Amino acid sequence: xxxxxxxxxEMREKLKVLLVxxxxxxxxxxxxxxxxxxxxxxxxxxxxLDAVEIVVLLQxxxxxxxxxxxxxxxxxxxxxxxxxxxxxxxxxxAD
Amino acid sequence: MPKKIKVKxxxxxxxxQIFIIFTKLFGLKxxxxxxxxVSIHYLLFDKVAVKGALxxxxxxxxxxxxxxxxxxxxxxxxxxxxxxxxxxxxASGYKGFTFQIKGFDSVKEIVNQNKKGCILVTSHVGxxxxxxxxxxxxxxxxxxxxxxxxxxxxxxxxxIYSEGEKVKIISLEQDFGGTLEIIEKINNGDVxxxxxxxxxxFPYLDVDFMGDKAGLPxxxxxxxxxxxxxIIVLLTAKLGHKKYCVDFNNIILPKYENKLNKKQxxxxxxxxxxxxxxxxxxxxxxxxxxxxxxxNKH
Numbered sequence: 001x002x003x004x005x006x007x008x009x010e011m012r013e014k015l016k017v018l019l020v021x022x023x024x025x026x027x028x029x030x031x032x033x034x035x036x037x038x039x040x041x042x043x044x045x046x047x048x049l050d051a052v053e054i055v056v057l058l059q060x061x062x063x064x065x066x067x068x069x070x071x072x073x074x075x076x077x078x079x080x081x082x083x084x085x086x087x088x089x090x091x092x093x094a095d
Numbered sequence: 096m097p098k099k100i101k102v103k104x105x106x107x108x109x110x111x112q113i114f115i116i117f118t119k120l121f122g123l124k125x126x127x128x129x130x131x132x133v134s135i136h137y138l139l140f141d142k143v144a145v146k147g148a149l150x151x152x153x154x155x156x157x158x159x160x161x162x163x164x165x166x167x168x169x170x171x172x173x174x175x176x177x178x179x180x181x182x183x184x185x186a187s188g189y190k191g192f193t194f195q196i197k198g199f200d201s202v203k204e205i206v207n208q209n210k211k212g213c214i215l216v217t218s219h220v221g222x223x224x225x226x227x228x229x230x231x232x233x234x235x236x237x238x239x240x241x242x243x244x245x246x247x248x249x250x251x252x253x254x255i256y257s258e259g260e261k262v263k264i265i266s267l268e269q270d271f272g273g274t275l276e277i278i279e280k281i282n283n284g285d286v287x288x289x290x291x292x293x294x295x296x297f298p299y300l301d302v303d304f305m306g307d308k309a310g311l312p313x314x315x316x317x318x319x320x321x322x323x324x325x326i327i328v329l330l331t332a333k334l335g336h337k338k339y340c341v342d343f344n345n346i347i348l349p350k351y352e353n354k355l356n357k358k359q360x361x362x363x364x365x366x367x368x369x370x371x372x373x374x375x376x377x378x379x380x381x382x383x384x385x386x387x388x389x390x391n392k393h
Contacts, residue, residue, distance in 0.1 A: 021354060022354065022357075023357075024354070024355065024356050024357050024358065040271075047297075047298050048271040048272035048274050048297065048298075048314075049272075049274065049297075049298055049313070049314060049317045049318075051271040051274050051275065052274050052277075052278060052317060052318050052321050052322075053321055053357075055274075055275060055278050056278070056321050056322065065279075065282075066275060067275065067279050068275075070270075072270060072271060072275045073270050076271075
């Protein structure tokens with residue numbers, strides 16, 4: 001349980017760094033992004049084109065593909081949901 | 096999260112039926128003759144279309160009188176009507192349309208050599224829909240990113256989705272503006288067609304177009320740079336009666352130099368596209384059917 005929490009925490013931090021790095025988020029540092037902050041629209045203010053960067057970032061860094069539109073809405077909701085998706089699916093792929 | 100894009104409905108069942116009957120009875124030229132009256136109606140009563148068209152004519156034909164400017168708009172309306180009638184006729188199997196195709200070998204090479212697909216950037220110039228039939232030869236699925244046509248009469252009679260099973264629609268009005276679906280299709284090696292000249296409510300960048308700064312949507316360019324796939328600019332022009340030119344010669348390869356300010360890095364590629372459009376309207380001034388003030392920032 002503790003190990004899982006640690007994995008999620010590390011993934012959240014890693015994703016924050018990747019988002020700031022790849023999305024050219026001006027004046028935002030990884031530590032400024034809250035775990036439960038809404039990523040698109042209100043909140044961090046990402047737009048539909050930032051979704052392209054996130055999808056490619058997930059493909060290139062974790063070998064994960066997001067194809068399902070409805071899933072996309074849930075996965076891209078916040079750093080929390082994104083990290084959970086990556087951790088769960090990396091495990092699934094490894095199994 | 097999906098955005099509903101507001102667009103004024105034009106054309107109704109009765110009006111379109113009249114055009115179809117005239118086409119069947121008197122041929123294309125018979126149907127064209129109706130346009131001279133219908134376009135007067137639009138010139139007098141469709142303020143949105145006239146305002147959008149004036150934004151173009153005032154830049155293309157500078158310093159003209161009120162009458163002359165509106166005469167140009169009238170000509171544009173007639174030509175767009177002709178394009179729509181041609182579209183209906185071509186999709187309905189009327190014979191005799193000829194296409195002078197330029198640069199198609201490059202498209203075939205790109206599509207067949209790359210595992211990834213490509214983006215076909217279309218514009219509100221000429222009659223891009225008639226060119227879709229030329230793409231059937233690629234033996235790839237073609238996806239059009241567009242707002243679903245909500246005018247049932249237009250959808251039915253202009254055969255918006257009628258290029259057979261090879262042409263499919265990706266709706267702009269879904270989560271993330273359809274971008275997840277676009278990525279999937281390009282990764283599958285398919286061709287996705289995206290309009291490059293109307294921004295709606297999507298992110299855009301200012302580029303020089305017809306002597307002023309115009310806001311053009313950066314979607315196609317950002318997707319191409321991120322997925323590392325080419326952009327092919329599709330241009331069509333009516334050269335004469337039932338005679339069209341389809342030009343695939345303009346290929347753009349957007350690429351990020353580094354991770355800093357990525358969107359601004361796309362500007363030079365978007366400027367290339369704007370220059371292509373600029374050259375087009377110089378050659379075919381009455382085939383620009385943008386009808387939107389892309390120079391207005393609000």
